[in-house]
Amino acid sequence: MEWRKCYLDMVLVPSGLLINIAYHAWLWYRVRTHPLTTLIGTYAKAQRFWVPAMMKDIDKRSILAVQTLRNMIMGSTLMATTSILLCAGLAAIISSTYSVKKPLIDTVYGAQGEFMLSLKYVTLLIIFLLSFFSLSLSITFLNKVNILVSVVEDPMPVTTPQYVSDVLEKGYVLSIVGNRIFYAALPLLLWIFGPVLVFLCSVTMVAVLYNLDFLDQCGNGKVFQCRNLDSA
Secondary structure (H helix, E strand, O other): OHHHHOHHHHHHHHHHHHHHHHHHHHHHHHHHHOHHHEHHHHHHHHHHHHHHHHHHOHHHHHHHHHHHHHHHHHHHHHHHHHHHHHHHHHHHHHHOOOHHHOOOOOOOOOOOOHHHHHHHHHHHHHHHHHHHHHHHHHHHHHHHHHHHOOOOOOOOOOOOHHHHHHHHHHHHHHHHHHHHHHHHHHHHHHHHHOHHHHHHHHHHHHHHHHHHHEOOOOOOOOHHHHHHHHOO
16 A cells, blocks of 8 residues: 555656756756856856956955855855755754654655655755755865965966866856755655645746746847857
8 A cells, every 4th residue: 555655756756856857957958058048158158257357457356356256155155054954954853753754744645654754854865965065065166266366476377267267167066066956955845745746846946947047148130149159
């Protein structure tokens, strides 16, 4: 009987995750091929121009550079703190015998046995740990950029604008990965109440992210112009 109750969990939860993974695979492809059609690609392109501009006139723009990097670090720190706090809460729930581990509503669709509940909490714990790991690495790279961007005179040609841009891009990519892993875990939080909400929330989140990630810069006869900019 318990196996039959797992049917919805086995179908809807992986389907929701596959929709999320397929969307981000397509988004990665668009960022690599046509970056200016996405917000992520446009921002990455802008960073390539921002770093040389800051390093060229760092005496006058040092405050602007520090404030910009500080805001990026604060954003990653906030998400990393939220992730580790959720991990601590989930670890406390898993290790306890409190009644919160039992189903909150008896009429919830899907399996609600001890094994399934443990699987739900462990899956959430692993995903939030991965998010925290990516965000903490992002903070590390952004802190390095905070120092490298202020280097004016370097006897060895190491801290070039190209090198600093590469380090900044790594921090930016790790921040995006950590945030997207965190967003993927949000629908799974509803798995406690059943797999149906997980699937509906995943579809809704993909629709919302699509409207936020993609730009309409290449519309209205500007496809050729955007392709030339993408190849620059």
